[in-house]
Each structure stands twice: as structure tokens, then as C-alpha cells.
Amino acid sequence: MQRKQPQHRPIPILYALLRGIGGLLLRLFCGYRRTGERIPKRGPLLVVASHQGMMDFLTVADALPGRRVQFIATRRFFRSPKLRFFLRADGAIPKTQFHPDPACILEVLRTLRGGGTVALFPAGQTSVCGLPETIAPSIARLIKKANAPVCAVRQHGGFYTLPRLRPSRPCFGRVEAETRIILTPAQLKTLSEAEIYRAVVAGIDFDEAAWQARTGVRFRGGCRAAGLEGALWLCPRCGAEYALRGERNTLRCRACGAAAEVGPDMRFSAGFPETITAWYRLQETRLRAALAEENFALETPAEASSWDGDRFAVHGRGTLRLDRGTLSWRGVWDGAERTLAVRCETLAGLTVERNELFEVFTEDCGLTRFRPDDRAVVPKWKQAQELLYRQMNGLDAAAAPQERQDTQ
Numbered sequence: 001m002q003r004k005q006p007q008h009r010p011i012p013i014l015y016a017l018l019r020g021i022g023g024l025l026l027r028l029f030c031g032y033r034r035t036g037e038r039i040p041k042r043g044p045l046l047v048v049a050s051h052q053g054m055m056d057f058l059t060v061a062d063a064l065p066g067r068r069v070q071f072i073a074t075r076r077f078f079r080s081p082k083l084r085f086f087l088r089a090d091g092a093i094p095k096t097q098f099h100p101d102p103a104c105i106l107e108v109l110r111t112l113r114g115g116g117t118v119a120l121f122p123a124g125q126t127s128v129c130g131l132p133e134t135i136a137p138s139i140a141r142l143i144k145k146a147n148a149p150v151c152a153v154r155q156h157g158g159f160y161t162l163p164r165l166r167p168s169r170p171c172f173g174r175v176e177a178e179t180r181i182i183l184t185p186a187q188l189k190t191l192s193e194a195e196i197y198r199a200v201v202a203g204i205d206f207d208e209a210a211w212q213a214r215t216g217v218r219f220r221g222g223c224r225a226a227g228l229e230g231a232l233w234l235c236p237r238c239g240a241e242y243a244l245r246g247e248r249n250t251l252r253c254r255a256c257g258a259a260a261e262v263g264p265d266m267r268f269s270a271g272f273p274e275t276i277t278a279w280y281r282l283q284e285t286r287l288r289a290a291l292a293e294e295n296f297a298l299e300t301p302a303e304a305s306s307w308d309g310d311r312f313a314v315h316g317r318g319t320l321r322l323d324r325g326t327l328s329w330r331g332v333w334d335g336a337e338r339t340l341a342v343r344c345e346t347l348a349g350l351t352v353e354r355n356e357l358f359e360v361f362t363e364d365c366g367l368t369r370f371r372p373d374d375r376a377v378v379p380k381w382k383q384a385q386e387l388l389y390r391q392m393n394g395l396d397a398a399a400a401p402q403e404r405q406d407t408q
Contacts, residue, residue: 152203
């Protein structure tokens with residue numbers, strides 16, 4: 001049974017304080033600049049924003065002065081007592097990641113119909129390669145139902161400054177946010193869901209490597225390669241998988257010793273793919289070839305646990321498997337043989353926690369964790385599963401970087 005969503009509204013004084021401090025820090029350390037249309041300060045507004053890094057909520061809030069923005073945030077953030085306090089103070093709306101959440105939708109509609117402002121990141125997760133993660137087509141259905149003006153906030157710089165790959169180790173450069181009304185209630189009455197979906201995808205599209213090349217922005221700091229093994233799992237020199245490790249400004253392969261230096265322009269030294277985006281696409285090429293094989297499958301030993309409302313309780317061990325149809329786990333669960341499975345075509349993304357485990361919502365057990373014995377496999381599994389989702393839902397026609405650059 002779906003629990004009733006508690007109503008929360010931003011605490012005005014605390015929201016203003018947090019927004020003010022956040023905006024000041026952005027300008028002091030990130031050269032933050034806001035461009036685009038002036039958005040009305042009154043009336044319902046649904047905000048869709050690109051999702052690059054761990055400070056996106058600050059840039060989105062600052063980009064909409066005069067409004068108290070209520071963000072949709074994944075429920076796992078509410079598990080932290082410290083984070084939960086700030087999320088409640090900001091009126092954040094909890095949502096189960098990559099799974100339908102009727103309670104969240106009801107709260108969004110209730111807020112908008114009361115004249116409020118709701119912001120969401122349609123991709124549901126931050127970027128791991130400098131390009132947007134996949135946006136599920138169901139976003140169009142919500143927008144159609146909400147029947148409120150839709151504002152797009154396209155951001156730049158956050159992916160290099162503070163990505164999820166190194167969430168507490170910033171490299172300061174420049175951060176930008178651009179606002180624009182992309183859909184009006186009048187348009188929503190006539191446009192199809194497919195047209196609305198395309199408008200959202202185009203409105204928040206980005207390519208950080210192309211943006212950096214165009215602007216010449218440089219990023220200072222001694223940890224530009226830290227955490228990159230959370231996205232890059234294939235050595236282009238020797239072909240080894242899971243051997244890359246990022247430390248300070250160097251990404252090194254433990255198999256062949258090749259070392260890629262990351263410069264202030266966030267580009268790798270000669271002899272390697274030029275950017276994180278290019279390296280990620282190289283891995284995608286390898287995965288496409290593997291997925292074309294009828295018997296494609298990845299398997300790894302993994303521990304299974306489920307959320308009991310207070311903590312994750314470990315149930316047993318088994319084999320985690322990803323094939324062209326499902327993500328599944330088979331093993332001993334509380335002393336009995338059990339199989340859990342989720343169809344890849346319904347799973348828009350894999351929630352990764354601390355780059356060492358997956359969280360998936362299963363119909364039988366609710367929120368379930370799978371912790372592979374070898375955490376190094378996590379980035380490849382995530383990239384493979386999300387590529388499968390795109391292929392199975394006809395969403396696998398991403399624009400090339402040059403085309404993205406020309407449209408921004």
C-alpha cells in the first residue's frame with residue numbers, strides 16, 4: 001500500500017537564508033552568472049532543470065528570485081537526519097527514484113494548484129559523463145496533467161565543479177544557469193505528449209565538453225581525476241576493465257600503468273580520449289557490440305538487503321545478473337531460494353550508492369539493495385543497463401557533441 005505523502009512547505013525565513021548563503025558562495029567561488037528570461041514571481045510554475053552535480057539545487061533556487069522552490073528529491077536523501085532537516089525546511093517533496101510514485105505526483109499537483117513552484121530534475125540523477133542522463137517519457141504525462149507554465153533551467157559548469165563522482169571535493173571554475181519558459185498552459189492543451197517530451201529534452205540539453213571548449217573556462221583544484229573510476233571502467237590502452245583509479249589529477253590503469261593527466265580545461269593528456277564524454281562514448285561503443293550478441297549477460301556475486309523503514313536488513317547472498325531483458329538476483333533469501341527481477345525496459349536508471357552498490361525497487365520486496373562482491377563492476381553495469389533501457393524504449397538517438405554545441 002502506498003503511504004500518504006506528508007505535506008511540507010518551505011519555511012520562509014530559513015529558505016531565504018539558505019538561498020542567500022548559497023547564492024553568495026556560488027558567486028564568490030564559482031563566478032556564478034544567471035542569464036535568460038525573467039520569470040514571473042507569482043503563479044504556479046513547474047521547473048525542469050538539467051542535472052549536473054551536487055549543487056544544482058542552489059543554482060536553480062538562485063535562478064528564480066522571488067520564488068520559494070520546492071524540489072522533488074529522491075527518498076534516500078531523507079534517510080540522513082542532517083539532510084532531512086534542510087530538505088524539510090525547503091519543502092522538498094520525496095520521490096522513489098526510477099519507480100512510479102503516486103504520492104509524489106499528488107503532492108506536486110497539490111502544490112501547483114495552490115500557486116506554488118515545484119522543481120524537478122527529469123533525468124532523476126546527476127550526469128556521470130558531461131551529457132544528460134536519460135529522461136523517461138512519463139515526464140510529459142505529468143506536465144500535461146499539471147497544466148502549469150514550464151520553465152527550463154539549463155546549467156553549465158556544475159559537472160566539472162562538484163559532480164557526484166567526487167561529491168565533497170570541488171574544483172572551482174565557473175557555473176552558469178539560463179532560464180526560459182518552454183511551455184505554456186495554452187500550448188499544453190494542443191501539444192501531444194511526444195511533443196512535450198521533445199521540448200523538455202531540448203530545453204535542458206547540455207554538453208559540458210563542448211561548453212568548456214566554447215568558453216575556455218578552466219577549473220582549479222588538485223582532485224580533477226578523483227572519483228573518475230565511478231564512470232570510466234575501460235582502459236583505452238590495454239583494454240583492461242575495472243583497473244582505472246583516479247587520484248588527484250591523474251587517472252591511472254593498474255593493469256598497464258598508463259596514466260592520463262586531467263588539465264585545468266578538464267581534458268586528458270595526449271594519447272587518451274580527449275574528454276570524459278569521449279571516454280564514456282568509447283565504453284558505450286564496446287557495450288553496444290556486446291549487447292548485440294543474443295546471449296549477452298553480466299553476472300556477479302552479490303549480497304541482497306531490503307529497506308524495513310529504518311535501515312537496510314541483509315537477507316542473503318546470490319548471483320546478480322543483467323541480460324537483454326531483466327536485471328535479476330537469484331540466491332538464498334532468509335534461508336530460502338528466491339529470485340527477484342526487474343524488467344530493463346521499465347528501469348530508467350540504476351541508483352548507485354557510494355559507487356559500491358545498486359538500489360532497485362522490486363515489486364516483491366520494495367526498495368532492495370544489491371552489493372556486488374567487487375564494487376569495481378558497478379560503473380559498467382550501470383552504463384550497460386541504462387543503454388539497454390534507451391534501446392528498448394526507442395530513446396537511443398542522442399545528438400552528437402557538435403550538434404549539441406550548435407543548438408545551445
